[in-house]
Amino acid sequence: MMRYPKSGGGWPAVWYTLRKAREAGGIFKMWKALQSKNACKTCALGMGGQKGGMVNEVGGWPEVCKKSLQAMAADMQAGIPDDFWSTYSVPQLQKFSPLQMESAGRIVKPLLYEQGQDYYRPISWEDALQRITRRLSDLSADETFWYFSGRSSNEAGFSLQLFARLLGTNNVNNCSYYCHQASGVGLTSAIGSGTASVVLDDVEHADLVFVIGGNPPSNHPRLMTTLMHVRQRGGEVVVVNPVIEKGLVNFRVPSNVRSLLWGTKIATTYVQPHIGGDLALLTGIAKRIDEMGAQDAAFLEQFCEGHEAWLAELRQTDWGEIQRKSGVSRAEIDEMAEKYAAAKNVVFSWTMGITHHEHGVDNVQAIANLALMRGMVGRPHAGLLPIRGHSNVQGIGSVGVTPQLKAAIFERLQSHYELTLPTTPGLDTLGCMEAAHAGRLKLGFCLGGNLFGSNPDSRYAAEALESLDTLVMLNTTLNTGHANGLAKETIVLPVLARDEEAYTTTQESMFNYVRLSDGGPRRHDGPRGEVEVIAQIAAEVLGESGPVDWQAMADTNQIRGMIARVIPGYEQIADIASSKTEFQIGGRTFHQPQFSTPSGRAVLHVHRLPELRGEEDELRLMTVRSEGQFNTVVYEETDIYRGQDRRDVILLHPDDVQRLGLAENDRVEVSSETGTLPGILVRPFEGIRAGNALMYFPEANVLVSRAADAKSKTPAFKGVLVRIHKPTVELQGVS
Ligand SMILES: Nc1nc2c(c(=O)[nH]1)N[C@H]1C(S)=C(S)[C@@H](COP(=O)(O)OP(=O)(O)OC[C@H]3O[C@@H](n4cnc5c(=O)[nH]c(N)nc54)[C@H](O)[C@@H]3O)O[C@H]1N2
Numbered sequence: 040m041m042r043y044p045k046s047g048g049g050w051p052a053v054w055y056t057l058r059k060a061r062e063a064g065g066i067f068k069m070w071k072a073l074q075s076k077n078a079c080k081t082c083a084l085g086m087g088g089q090k091g092g093m094v095n096e097v098g099g100w101p102e103v104c105k106k107s108l109q110a111m112a113a114d115m116q117a118g119i120p121d122d123f124w125s126t127y128s129v130p131q132l133q134k135f136s137p138l139q140m141e142s143a144g145r146i147v148k149p150l151l152y153e154q155g156q157d158y159y160r161p162i163s164w165e166d167a168l169q170r171i172t173r174r175l176s177d178l179s180a181d182e183t184f185w186y187f188s189g190r191s192s193n194e195a196g197f198s199l200q201l202f203a204r205l206l207g208t209n210n211v212n213n214c215s216y217y218c219h220q221a222s223g224v225g226l227t228s229a230i231g232s233g234t235a236s237v238v239l240d241d242v243e244h245a246d247l248v249f250v251i252g253g254n255p256p257s258n259h260p261r262l263m264t265t266l267m268h269v270r271q272r273g274g275e276v277v278v279v280n281p282v283i284e285k286g287l288v289n290f291r292v293p294s295n296v297r298s299l300l301w302g303t304k305i306a307t308t309y310v311q312p313h314i315g316g317d318l319a320l321l322t323g324i325a326k327r328i329d330e331m332g333a334q335d336a337a338f339l340e341q342f343c344e345g346h347e348a349w350l351a352e353l354r355q356t357d358w359g360e361i362q363r364k365s366g367v368s369r370a371e372i373d374e375m376a377e378k379y380a381a382a383k384n385v386v387f388s389w390t391m392g393i394t395h396h397e398h399g400v401d402n403v404q405a406i407a408n409l410a411l412m413r414g415m416v417g418r419p420h421a422g423l424l425p426i427r428g429h430s431n432v433q434g435i436g437s438v439g440v441t442p443q444l445k446a447a448i449f450e451r452l453q454s455h456y457e458l459t460l461p462t463t464p465g466l467d468t469l470g471c472m473e474a475a476h477a478g479r480l481k482l483g484f485c486l487g488g489n490l491f492g493s494n495p496d497s498r499y500a501a502e503a504l505e506s507l508d509t510l511v512m513l514n515t516t517l518n519t520g521h522a523n524g525l526a527k528e529t530i531v532l533p534v535l536a537r538d539e540e541a542y543t544t545t546q547e548s549m550f551n552y553v554r555l556s557d558g559g560p561r562r563h564d565g566p567r568g569e570v571e572v573i574a575q576i577a578a579e580v581l582g583e584s585g586p587v588d589w590q591a592m593a594d595t596n597q598i599r600g601m602i603a604r605v606i607p608g609y610e611q612i613a614d615i616a617s618s619k620t621e622f623q624i625g626g627r628t629f630h631q632p633q634f635s636t637p638s639g640r641a642v643l644h645v646h647r648l649p650e651l652r653g654e655e656d657e658l659r660l661m662t663v664r665s666e667g668q669f670n671t672v673v674y675e676e677t678d679i680y681r682g683q684d685r686r687d688v689i690l691l692h693p694d695d696v697q698r699l700g701l702a703e704n705d706r707v708e709v710s711s712e713t714g715t716l717p718g719i720l721v722r723p724f725e726g727i728r729a730g731n732a733l734m735y736f737p738e739a740n741v742l743v744s745r746a747a748d749a750k751s752k753t754p755a756f757k758g759v760l761v762r763i764h765k766p767t768v769e770l771q772g773v774s
């Protein structure tokens with residue numbers, strides 16, 4: 040078994056980098072690939088673009104990141120040979136692990152699978168496109184749905200959602216519904232804008248950064264450099280997480296020699312609430328600030344509304360309730376409040392530990408309440424920062440990939456282009472799965488991602504997708520969604536990655552900064568550019584006489600012209616390909632307390648504090664990423680920062696292991712109201728708060744129910760209740 044390390048980052052990350060480079064055809068080849076002027080493919084921190092692959096928005100260089108290498112190496116794989124498809128049947132592929140699927144290579148030919156057959160077979164582009172256009176022409180638009188992952192470009196996102204709407208449906212949504220939707224909804228309700236209120240430079244200058252419910256050492260490694268800078272300047276970092284993520288305690292930033300050798304202490308305070316305890320904890324910090332009289336009363340009075348009711352509620356909330364529902368002691372809450380009260384410039388950042396709950400929006404509003412209370416929104420070096428996931432998930436949302444178009448976009452599309460757009464509510468992602476399961480949808484179209492693998496309740500997800508007549512997926516590599524949940528007719532179209540496209544594209548970082556990607560030489564003959572594929576299908580289905588010239592929409596300059604006219608804040612995108620000027624989106628980041636809410640004031644919201652979930656014999660389970668994966672794509676089976684050598688494990692606090700009569704490496708069955716996973720190994724893990732458990736997604740999605748936050752429709756991926764059963768001795772012998 041592996042050791043639980045003392046720090047994150049450091050030499051293992053550097054060695055890994057060198058090994059990956061060698062696998063991908065040599066260090067020089069990899070270096071060149073990373074230097075190309077394309078936005079980084081992994082998280083939404085927004086590296087690369089015109090400054091070159093390893094430079095961030097404030098010009099920091101070089102930012103070596105193991106993750107961008109993994110993504111790059113994946114795209115540099117050889118093509119899947121034709122005989123793969125006659126060698127492995129779909130039932131065999133269902134037994135493949137996510138790592139085996141990913142390592143099969145690049146998809147280079149369109150593929151067809153028909154229910155009743157055992158194998159996929161490669162087909163021609165002509166055949167594939169004809170099948171798709173024929174189906175689309177035969178269906179009524181509301182029998183279709185359109186799912187977008189966050190790695191495609193703004194241009195592909197914009198044109199595909201436009202096509203779906205011109206067909207007549209608003210069943211258009213993106214992976215954000217399983218990710219930061221609660222942040223978008225919560226922030227909009229509080230400050231009138233759904234994205235970060237700060238830029239990277241603000242975080243660099245903060246003297247206190249809260250990192251709530253996230254694991255940036257693994258998932259946003261480049262943020263660690265910024266946190267290191269905050270510490271080096273004497274600032275503080277407060278971490279709120281039921282798990283001690285080693286890299287948040289000590290991180291060896293590879294691009295800094297001193298840090299690489301000795302490590303940098305990151306957290307100044309580390310608080311471990313129970314899973315789901317954040318709302319009570321955040322309320323507790325606010326209550327203490329109020330008791331200390333440390334709020335900015337003038338700011339609340341002048342720029343906010345709802346604060347009176349909120350303060351009244353805080354004052355009558357009982358300390359006992361706050362401690363019971365958060366699992367955090369009064370002393371720890373007081374310490375956090377004192378730090379907050381003493382700081383001048385505070386940034387609150389958060390990730391999936393906040394959004395993946397049935398009260399995800401409430402959590403986000405509670406963070407906003409706390410920030411507004413001391414006037415930390417609407418001025419430099421302080422503010423709110425949802426740490427976004429996919430490299431362009433935010434851009435996909437900005438350019439209209441949501442069921443309802445924003446009013447301004449809707450109006451401009453109608454008035455500038457005389458388009459007739461549907462006015463139906465449209466379905467979110469979970470809504471589409473449920474409608475498919477009920478037999479109301481016939482065709483699903485997925486621009487990237489792994490819709491099956493990202494869903495809660497895997498069995499239900501498979502049933503839903505299997506009941507479709509047609510499922511179309513545009514992908515670069517294989518994932519579990521190509522083996523499970525296959526429709527009567529399933530068509531996979533191979534596409535180019537953004538650094539292989541023959542044209543320029545754009546991406547939006549989580550700091551609302553638009554990056555330009557130059558594209559680059561293709562690595563394989565078969566795959567096509569996403570934008571070309573979309574334009575071709577749309578031209579075929581909608582004909583050439585409609586209001587949009589779909590032939591011309593194969594040119595990203597043409598698409599950007601439309602985006603510039605209809606997407607607020609995106610005006611400068613029109614000539615970005617020639618100007619090469621990347622830009623900050625207008626009206627998003629604000630350093631003045633002017634809020635785009637209906638009243639122009641920020642709004643504080645009152646919440647009911649949820650009880651911690653679970654009975655005595657149950658554990659609260661979080662389903663999370665390991666160090667070696669990117670969402671449903673697994674690059675390596677190990678999770679080095681948590682000291683795990685495999686993925687079929689459940690991490691429990693040693694006290695729980697003992698309390699439940701278990702021992703290390705016992706093979707157990709983990710069950711929830713939704714499903715059961717047999718053959719899971721028990722791993723004592725001192726880093727987790729007792730009463731809670733950790734497993735890896737996507738494998739653990741069998742256990743996750745479809746219960747979702749009513750306000751954001753985000754499933755509670757971190758709020759699963761499970762029981763552990765130890766099979767009898769005989770059974771254990773058999774397994
Ligand atoms: N390398 C890599 N990078 C990625 C990704 C990846 O898979 N791999 N995915 C990308 C995407 S799409 C996203 S959305 C982000 C995800 O980034 P993260 O949100 O960091 O990802 P998770 O693994 O879901 O980790 C959630 C963290 O929340 C904590 N947590 C769980 N439950 C709770 C809770 O109730 N309260 C609190 N306070 N904390 C809790 C967990 O201990 C864990 O540290 O990363 C992006 N970047």
Ligand SMILES: Nc1nc2c(c(=O)[nH]1)N[C@H]1C(S)=C(S)[C@@H](COP(=O)(O)OP(=O)(O)OC[C@H]3O[C@@H](n4cnc5c(=O)[nH]c(N)nc54)[C@H](O)[C@@H]3O)O[C@H]1N2
Pocket residue numbers: 188189190191214215217218219391395428429486487488489490492493494495513514515516517518534535536537569662663664669670671672736737739740743756
């Ligand atoms: N239990 C549990 N479930 C979760 C989560 C969790 O924490 N726990 N996290 C949720 C979150 S935050 C998210 S964002 C979703 C992730 O959901 P998705 O975004 O749907 O899934 P990914 O695994 O990121 O998709 C990976 C696939 O994208 C394709 N791809 C890569 N690059 C490109 C490209 O340039 N173009 C195209 N067309 N395809 C490309 C590859 O084929 C790859 O297999 O999962 C959610 N599900």
Ligand SMILES: [Mo]
Pocket residue numbers: 217218219428429
């Ligand atoms: Mo995400």
